Amino acid sequence: MTAPSGDRVVRVHWVQGTDRLRAVCHCSAEREFEDPVEMWEWLLGHPVGHAS
Amino acid sequence: MTSIPRDQWYVAAYGAEIGHDLFTRTVCGESILFWRTRDGAVTAVPDRCVHRRFPLSQAPSRLVDDQVVCGYHGFTYDAGGRCVAVPGQSRIPRTARLLPYPVVEQDSFVWVFIGDRAKAEASRIPRAPWLVSPDHTTVAGMEPLRARYSLLVDNLLDLSHETYLHGGYIGTPEVAATPITTAVDEQAGIVHVSRHIDDAECPPFYAKSTGLRGRIARWQDIEYTPPCLYLLHSRIAPVGSVPGPDGADPDAFHVEVVYAITPETEHSTHDFWCVARDFALGDEEVSTFLAESNRTVVLQDVEALNVLEQVIATEPAGCQELSINIDTGGLAARRLLQRLCAAS
Numbered sequence: 001m002t003a004p005s006g007d008r009v010v011r012v013h014w015v016q017g018t019d020r021l022r023a024v025c026h027c028s029a030e031r032e033f034e035d036p037v038e039m040w041e042w043l044l045g046h047p048v049g050h051a052s
Numbered sequence: 053m054t055s056i057p058r059d060q061w062y063v064a065a066y067g068a069e070i071g072h073d074l075f076t077r078t079v080c081g082e083s084i085l086f087w088r089t090r091d092g093a094v095t096a097v098p099d100r101c102v103h104r105r106f107p108l109s110q111a112p113s114r115l116v117d118d119q120v121v122c123g124y125h126g127f128t129y130d131a132g133g134r135c136v137a138v139p140g141q142s143r144i145p146r147t148a149r150l151l152p153y154p155v156v157e158q159d160s161f162v163w164v165f166i167g168d169r170a171k172a173e174a175s176r177i178p179r180a181p182w183l184v185s186p187d188h189t190t191v192a193g194m195e196p197l198r199a200r201y202s203l204l205v206d207n208l209l210d211l212s213h214e215t216y217l218h219g220g221y222i223g224t225p226e227v228a229a230t231p232i233t234t235a236v237d238e239q240a241g242i243v244h245v246s247r248h249i250d251d252a253e254c255p256p257f258y259a260k261s262t263g264l265r266g267r268i269a270r271w272q273d274i275e276y277t278p279p280c281l282y283l284l285h286s287r288i289a290p291v292g293s294v295p296g297p298d299g300a301d302p303d304a305f306h307v308e309v310v311y312a313i314t315p316e317t318e319h320s321t322h323d324f325w326c327v328a329r330d331f332a333l334g335d336e337e338v339s340t341f342l343a344e345s346n347r348t349v350v351l352q353d354v355e356a357l358n359v360l361e362q363v364i365a366t367e368p369a370g371c372q373e374l375s376i377n378i379d380t381g382g383l384a385a386r387r388l389l390q391r392l393c394a395a396s
């Protein structure tokens with residue numbers, strides 16, 4: 001259903017069967033988090049710490 | 053800094069609310085006067101006479117043909133806000149003018165632009181085409197909310213609350229228990245939150261309207277375009293049924309739930325809600341049921357958020373809240389709203 005498709009889409013997956021969130025930046029850097037606030041700081045802090 | 057973004061389009065009313073009669077509503081702290089001219093166009097101007105600021109929506113102010121006559125001393129304005137008559141003199145002061153708001157009537161809503169009128173681009177208004185589509189039947193309403201609009205944004209971006217606040221209506225245990233996927237399209241400025249439940253209890257809201265019984269697949273796909281328009285694409289289907297590769301989805305029932313979240317003031321909100329379905333078209337009984345049930349659900353939220361507003365408004369600054377995984381979408385929406393506020 002109208003999946004987002006721009007070039008600057010960031011995604012967050014709730015890892016099945018766990019309490020973790022996997023954040024995927026539009027630059028394709030990925031990292032897992034347990035706290036959504038920390039997660040957004042990292043994701044929106046692109047490119048800081050995003051070397052993939 | 054205010055928490056309400058300016059230079060944005062907001063839903064002020066349903067088109068059906070505005071006829072050839074004076075109508076007023078406050079949007080983002082601005083009192084606006086609306087009426088429909090004889091050629092059918094909606095006009096919007098400040099609801100304050102330039103003379104002594106008497107509200108032009110207030111009797112004995114009145115509409116005469118396509119002109120509004122102030123009920124206090126008779127200043128008269130045309131549909132473009134120009135003052136065309138003042139009492140007792142023929143010279144009309146040059147500054148006697150109500151600056152009209154940009155208005156667009158679309159998808160059953162009347163949108164107004166709040167902010168710098170030069171920035172009003174109608175093409176930026178997000179769409180909700182189901183609300184006027186002949187392939188859908190829609191029920192709608194609006195409830196006044198005595199809480200800041202951001203509380204309603206939080207509420208709608210996290211549907212896990214359905215399980216608790218709306219148990220017995222739209223909530224079942226699986227909603228809160230199923231993980232979500234969140235995506236933010238930074239260019240378009242849209243937050244997407246999806247929760248696909250493949251095997252769930254069918255809540256009364258959907259059992260009664262669709263006739264499906266027992267277990268169902270229930271998909272919830274949210275698209276929020278800050279600040280005002282929220283879409284929930286709801287898909288209800290027999291367990292195991294999925295849309296075909298071409299998008300055809302004949303076994304499923306689709307409900308497009310639309311909210312327009314319009315700040316009235318810093319601490320109150322117009323909560324517009326619509327439910328458009330692609331089944332039981334024109335069936336009055338289903339329409340009545342869905343309208344009553346949805347209004348009940350909206351009022352459950354309103355009651356909870358009214359209380360929450362009181363708590364937050366009277367608490368000392370700096371009280372902590374705690375976010376968990378279910379809040380991922382709500383946090384994303386806050387970020388986008390902060391960005392819009394900073395830009396305005």
Ligand code: FES
Pocket residue numbers: 101102103104105106122123124125126127
């Ligand atoms: S306040 Fe409107 S005419 Fe005086």
Ligand SMILES: [Fe+2]
Pocket residue numbers: 207213214217218349353
């Ligand atoms: Fe709710």
Ligand SMILES: [Zn+2]
Pocket residue numbers: 025026027028029046047050
């Ligand atoms: Zn990155």
